[in-house]
Amino acid sequence: MYHIYCLFGLIILANICFIVVVTPVAAAEDENMEKISTLVPVFISKGGNIVERENAEIRLPCEIKDLGEHAFMWKFNTKFLYVGNLTIQQLNGVEKDTSSNGIIIKRLNNDLTGIYRCEISSNPPRMIQYNVSMHTAPVIIPNPANKDNKVVVSQDQPLVLHCNIATSSSLLPTTFQWKHNSKVIELNRTEFVIQTTQLSDAGDVICEARNEIGSRSHTFKVIVQAKPVITLSEQIVHGPVGTDVEIKCMAEAYPFANIEWYYNSNQPIHVSSKHKIVNNMNEHSSTLTIFNVGPKDHQDYFCLAVNSLGEEKAYFAVTGRPSKPKFTSPKVSHNGDTYQLEWVTFSQPPIKNTTLRVREIDHVNGQPGEWQIINVEPTVSDATAMKTREPRRRQTYMLENLAQDKSYEVDVAVANDFGTTKSDVFVFSTSDFTSADAKSLGMNFIMMIFMFLLISVIA
Incomplete structure (x- = not known):
């Protein structure tokens, strides 16, 4: 950089020497030379901020009034590019504008963004x-901005x-879009706020910003x-005698929780030939397996689950009672006035009664109607299951x-010899298409086919 400024200084000194040498020879030009040497250069170009798209051509003018014998130079950031018409360092993609004192950026890219200065050798x-x-x-x-992108909130x-x-x-x-665990939750806001944070709010919250260039x-x-x-x-937990049962306990917490197992009010369960415990740190769960269930295990x-902020218990029972029935029928009926319910439960002993x-x-x-109570007889599949050790029981009932x-x-x-188990509430809807409509539509379709065949034969 030092030699560049020396060159810039030599150009200024040469201009001064030229004035000193010619003064005795050309006395007639004294007045004009005095005017030239005392002119103060003024920029006509103003500079400023320029924002363009990639590959755009940009012209940076440096128009100067009354430059006189002063020199000018161009710099890019800390690099010297030109002094007058002399190239000091050629910047790839930048050219001197031969028609003016300016420069031209031929194809804008990231390497050519920065500060460009046009300087005059005036004093100052x-x-x-x-x-x-x-x-x-x-x-x-x-x-907040953290290296690991984690945001911890109570x-x-x-x-x-x-x-x-x-x-x-x-x-x-x-434009902006916010997502929580891949689900869109906010649009066109730079700020995302939850007034009362719950455990369900944990996970990845993504902010996406987009303009016409990209996102x-x-x-x-x-x-x-x-x-x-x-x-x-x-x-x-339905635990038939002689079988193995498995129960999973998942603990959502931060700091992460330790999980322990107990039976008979407060007796800890340890790994043994009777019990297996598998902890999964990735999903913050623990799974208990009870081998060869006997009557004493029905309890x-x-x-x-314990962490530094507290603890939580969750109770369950291993029993010979049926497992909780689960409905498997569709949520919308095919006929508006009838609907066939179907549910499945597990029970080693036969199902004695179903309500x-x-x-x-x-x-x-807007008020619900009265409950209708219906006693259901065992279906054929359940009657077959009674004769086997297969614990899966499927039952159906047609509502009319x-x-x-x-x-x-x-x-x-559903009830067996060990007790009764009740399902969750299941919701279904009827359509406005009745079985009578279906029969009528079927008859109409048959008549259309018949008429089509008759016309074909006549033709």
Whole structure:
């Protein structure tokens, strides 16, 4: 850099020497030379901020009034490019504008963005500056910003996430989209706020910013500090004598929880020939297996999850009672006035009795109707199961005389020698297409086929 300024100085010194040498020879020009030497250069070009798309051509003028014998030079950031018409360092993609004192950026790219200065060798030196930048996809400045992108918030406290855009990429219209675990939750806001954070709010919260150039995103990994919340695979575990049963206990918590197993009120369960415990750290769960279930194993159990913020228990029972019935029939009937219910349960002993309850959800003025109680006899499949050790029991029941285009709720309770188990409520809807409509449509279709064949024969 030192030799560049020496060159710039030599040009200035040469101009001064030229004036000193010619003065005695050309006395007639004294007045004009004095005017030239005392002229103060003035920039006509103003400089400024320039933002263009990639590959655009940009002209940077450096028009100067009354340059006189002064010299000028161009710099890019800290690099010297030109002094007058002399090239000091050739920058790939930048050319001297031969028709003026300016320069031309032929094809803008990231390497050619920065600060361009045109300087005059006046005293004091003068210059204009161009700040050249390129339109890009939005550059996101997240807040809070951490190396691992983790954001830790306590349960019931507010969560505030910001998705700001860098000034260099904010000149184009930008749209925003927020997602939580891949589900869209907010549109066109730079801020995402949850007033009372719950465990369900944990996970990946993604901010995506988009403009006409492209898009970028940032992922906040939200961690909610809370005492454990337990989910059991089953609360009533059907354990036929002589079989193995398995129960999974999942503990959602941060810090992560330790899980322990107990039976008979407060007796800890340890790994043995009777019990196996498998802990899965990735899904924060523990699975208990009880081998060769006997009558003594039919009792109450619980899993206990503990972290530094608290603890939680979840109770379940291993029993000979049927497992909780699950409905397998479709949620919409094919005939408006009838509907065939189907459910499945597991029971090693035969199902002794089944009680079904059904009612219309919106019967009168938004109020549900009265429950209808129906006692269901064992179906053929269940009767067959009674003769085998197969514990899967499938039952069906046809509901008739239903209102068309209505919603109903139903539950079922099944009982064997060990006790009764009740299902969750199941909701289904009827259509406005009745079995009579189906018969009529079928007859009409047959008549159309018959007429078509008759016409074909006659033709």
